[in-house]
Amino acid sequence: MTAKDNLLTQLRQINSSAAFNQWAGFEVVEAEPGRVALRLPWREELGQYAGHLHAGLVSALIDTACGFAAYTLSGAVVASHCAVNYLAPGTGTGYLATAETVKTGRRQVFASAELRDHPSGALIANGQTILIPVA
Amino acid sequence: MTAKDNLLTQLRQINSSAAFNQWAGFEVVEAEPGRVALRLPWREELGQYAGHLHAGLVSALIDTACGFAAYTLSGAVVASHCAVNYLAPGTGTGYLATAETVKTGRRQVFASAELRDHPSGALIANGQTILIPVA
Amino acid sequence: MTAKDNLLTQLRQINSSAAFNQWAGFEVVEAEPGRVALRLPWREELGQYAGHLHAGLVSALIDTACGFAAYTLSGAVVASHCAVNYLAPGTGTGYLATAETVKTGRRQVFASAELRDHPSGALIANGQTILIPVA
Amino acid sequence: MTAKDNLLTQLRQINSSAAFNQWAGFEVVEAEPGRVALRLPWREELGQYAGHLHAGLVSALIDTACGFAAYTLSGAVVASHCAVNYLAPGTGTGYLATAETVKTGRRQVFASAELRDHPSGALIANGQTILIPVA
Numbered sequence: 254m255t256a257k258d259n260l261l262t263q264l265r266q267i268n269s270s271a272a273f274n275q276w277a278g279f280e281v282v283e284a285e286p287g288r289v290a291l292r293l294p295w296r297e298e299l300g301q302y303a304g305h306l307h308a309g310l311v312s313a314l315i316d317t318a319c320g321f322a323a324y325t326l327s328g329a330v331v332a333s334h335c336a337v338n339y340l341a342p343g344t345g346t347g348y349l350a351t352a353e354t355v356k357t358g359r360r361q362v363f364a365s366a367e368l369r370d371h372p373s374g375a376l377i378a379n380g381q382t383i384l385i386p387v388a
Numbered sequence: 389m390t391a392k393d394n395l396l397t398q399l400r401q402i403n404s405s406a407a408f409n410q411w412a413g414f415e416v417v418e419a420e421p422g423r424v425a426l427r428l429p430w431r432e433e434l435g436q437y438a439g440h441l442h443a444g445l446v447s448a449l450i451d452t453a454c455g456f457a458a459y460t461l462s463g464a465v466v467a468s469h470c471a472v473n474y475l476a477p478g479t480g481t482g483y484l485a486t487a488e489t490v491k492t493g494r495r496q497v498f499a500s501a502e503l504r505d506h507p508s509g510a511l512i513a514n515g516q517t518i519l520i521p522v523a
Numbered sequence: 524m525t526a527k528d529n530l531l532t533q534l535r536q537i538n539s540s541a542a543f544n545q546w547a548g549f550e551v552v553e554a555e556p557g558r559v560a561l562r563l564p565w566r567e568e569l570g571q572y573a574g575h576l577h578a579g580l581v582s583a584l585i586d587t588a589c590g591f592a593a594y595t596l597s598g599a600v601v602a603s604h605c606a607v608n609y610l611a612p613g614t615g616t617g618y619l620a621t622a623e624t625v626k627t628g629r630r631q632v633f634a635s636a637e638l639r640d641h642p643s644g645a646l647i648a649n650g651q652t653i654l655i656p657v658a
Numbered sequence: 659m660t661a662k663d664n665l666l667t668q669l670r671q672i673n674s675s676a677a678f679n680q681w682a683g684f685e686v687v688e689a690e691p692g693r694v695a696l697r698l699p700w701r702e703e704l705g706q707y708a709g710h711l712h713a714g715l716v717s718a719l720i721d722t723a724c725g726f727a728a729y730t731l732s733g734a735v736v737a738s739h740c741a742v743n744y745l746a747p748g749t750g751t752g753y754l755a756t757a758e759t760v761k762t763g764r765r766q767v768f769a770s771a772e773l774r775d776h777p778s779g780a781l782i783a784n785g786q787t788i789l790i791p792v793a
Contacts, residue, residue, distance in 0.1 A: 272435040273442035300407040307408035308451045308467045313444020320443075332443045333631060334604055334653060336471035336741050338768050338786065340761045355784060356745045360630060360655060361603060363743050365784075379760060379770075381743065381786060383604060383653065385630060468766060469739055469788060471606050473633050473651065475626045490649060491610045495765060495790060496738060498608050500649075514625060514635075516608065516651060518739060518788065520765060542705045543712035570677045577678035578721045578737045583714020590713075602713045606741035 260284040264321050277310060279317060282349075287357075289321040291350040292371075306343030311368060311378045318352035319364035319382035326357045330384035333361070337380035345370035348377065361385060395419040399456050412445060414452060417484075422492075424456040426485040427506075441478030446503060446513045453487035454499035454517035461492045465519035468496070472515035480505035483512065496520060530554040534591050547580060549587060552619075557627075559591040561620040562641075576613030576647070581638060585650035588622035589634035593654040596627045600654035603631070607650035615640035618647065631655060665689040669726050682715060684722060687754075692762075694726040696755040697776075711748030716773060716783045723757035724769035724787035731762045735789035738766070742785035750775035753782065766790060 261284040268274050268281050277299065283290035293299070293314060301307040316335045323330045352366035361383055368378040396419040403409050403416050412434065418425035428434070428449060436442040451470045458465045487501035496518055503513040531554040538544050538551050547569065553560035563569070563584060571577040586605045593600045622636035631653055638648040666689040673679050673686050682704065688695035698704070698719060706712040721740045728735045757771035766788055773783040 267437050271437040271442065272433050272439075273444060274436075276433045277444075298407050298411045301409075302402050302406040304407075307406065307448065308455075308470065309408065309412075309444055309448020312447035312451065312470060312472070313442065316443045316447065331477075332474045334471070334473050335443065335447060336469070336606065336786070337447070338469050338760070338788070339467045340768060342466075355743070356781065363745060363784075376761065379768075379786075381741070381784075383743070471651065471741065473625070473653070475633060490608070491646065498610060498649075511626065514633075514651075516606065516649075518608070537707050541707040541712065542703050542709075543714065544706075546703045547714075568677050568681045571679075572672050572676040574677075577676065577718065578725075578740065579678065579682075579714055579718020582717035582721065582740060582742070583712065586713045586717065601747075602744045604741070604743050605713065605717060606739070607717070608739050609737045612736075 257285050260325050264289065264324065274317065277313065281321065284321065284325055286325050287322060287354045289318055289325065289352055291318045291321065293348045295346050306348060308339060311339060311343065312337045314348060314350040314368055315366045315378060315380035316382055318350040318366045320384055322352040322354050322364045323362040323384040326354055327362050327386045328388040330362060330386050332382060333385050334383040335380060337378055339378050341375055341377050343370060343377045345373060347371035392420050395460050399424065399459065409452065412448065416456065419460055421460050422457060423488045424453055424460065426453045426456065428483045430481050441483065443474060446474060446478065447472045449483060449485040449503055450501045450513060450515035451517055453485040453501045455519055457487040457489050457499045458497040458519040461489055462497050462521045463523040465497060465521050467517060468520050469518040470515060472513055474513050476510055476512050478505060478512045480508060482506035527555050530595050534559065534594065544587065547583065551591065554591065554595055556595050557592060557624045559588055559595065559622055561588045561591065563618045565616050576618065578609060581609060581613065581648045582607045584618060584620040584638055585636045585648060586652055588620040588636045589652035590654055592622040592624050592634045593632040596624055597632050597656045598658040600632060600656050602652060603655050604653040605650060607648055609648050611645055611647050613640060613647045615643060617641035662690050665730050669694065669729065679722065682718065686726065689726065689730055691730050692727060693758045694723055694730065696723045696726065698753045700751050711753065713744060716744060716748065717742045719753060719755040719773055720771045720783060720785035721787055723755040723771045725789055727757040727759050727769045728767040728789040731759055732767050732791040733793040735767060735791050737787060738790050739788040740785060742783055744783050746780055746782050748775060748782045750778060752776035
């Protein structure tokens with residue numbers, strides 16, 4: 254098993270162990286050192302009042318993707334700060350969040366992420382997070 | 389019916405019409421011009437890997453409470469930006485988010501919120517949002 | 524000398540040792556555990572193209588006031604993150620930034636601040652920072 | 659004169675008309691639709707207590723570069739929100755901020771920026787801003 258397979262396996266286990274991620278339907282689709290992709294298929298329970306993807310799920314995808322990206326380099330982390338820009342309503346049949354680390358320090362990890370609509374590829378949101386290694 | 393009752397009724401209707409809010413179990417418990425409180429009873433599906441309240445739900449509560457506070461003064465709004473500080477793990481039997489508007493402009497509404505553990509009252513998170521009136 | 528006088532003295536020394544703070548004209552006017560106030564008298568060099576207080580100085584006041592508030596409880600800190608909302612143009616003869624700590628952890632200090640116009644008291648900006656103790 | 663030269667000329671005029679930019683020594687070095695670069699040569703007055711680039715100037719560079727990038731597509735804008743991550747102390751003989759627009763809406767422009775040390779190229783800070791077209 255390669256290092257990439259190993260990271261993917263580890264993140265899928267973490268993702269499986271988080272009840273909310275399982276309910277929402279988050280799927281880890283890519284993982285390499287410093288970078289992950291997270292997919293969420295659409296279903297009606299994920300909507301806000303107008304039927305678009307709820308801002309809370311947009312934030313959850315950005316935050317979780319950043320946390321998983323940090324994990325690939327720093328091991329277990331906890332979220333400290335997450336800032337999200339809502340750029341367009343999410344109206345797709347699915348969503349793809351990609352995150353990458355910007356700086357990996359001993360005391361803080363900075364990561365950034367984008368959320369895109371599937372299949373249009375339209376940019377729905379971007380964001381920045383700070384995570385604290387807890388290992 | 390007083391103005392406050394009216395706001396509470398309107399926000400409960402909006403909250404009921406949002407599939408995710410209903411799934412998560414958000415309850416609008418207070419509403420007055422410029423200020424709302426939102427409650428979330430704990431259950432296991434709301435957890436991250438360690439069983440604490442998932443950061444995505446922390447953000448969703450902060451964001452939704454701010455949006456509802458903006459609604460009390462500006463009518464329908466959409467979220468533009470949300471920044472959340474995760475101050476302590478959420479380990480209570482419930483959560484209370486209180487939000488208030490900071491500035492209500494024609495083009496932007498700024499609001500801030502706190503999320504506290506119930507019944508301990510411990511501060512779990514705070515945050516700031518920007519909302520855009522769409523009326 | 525009381526503890527408050529001592530904090531004020533220490534912060535004024537730090538403020539004096541920062542070349543930019545001296546150039547800009549920052550004055551520490553209040554300091555107690557967890558809370559400080561910082562004053563900036565207006566002069567033309569502080570302006571942006573329309574002659575209002577430059578956004579960079581708004582951020583510098585928010586960030587510095589938060590850092591000084593963190594210092595009162597945690598000693599020396601470095602800024603990690605600063606987010607500022609620009610709520611109204613700064614058009615006063617002076618400005619007053621007040622900051623207070625929200626949570627003081629061993630690894631991170633969260634603080635928030637407001638910037639008001641003098642003498643009108645109008646709210647010009649608010650913001651949130653994260654600081655890292657370095658002692 | 660090409661469109662790029664024209665943008666550069668316009669931004670240099672705006673930069674010249676801002677007293678603080680002139681004092682600090684901001685220089686617009688590149689401008690094309692959706693993207694600008696801003697340079698700041700180091701001098702001692704720009705320092706904080708330890709002699710590194712002051713966080714307020716880091717924010718001012720990020721914010722100004724984002725505002726200028728927004729200007730290239732939307733004309734005159736005002737800053738609404740600026741969030742900055744301080745990733746490393748600024749210890750160079752100069753700094754280069756590059757900014758680009760992420761989304762250009764009628765009511766809001768989202769931009770992001772990086773600040774790098776010169777000549778090392780080390781990443782000092784990154785940030786995100788929201789700007790409001792005022793034309």
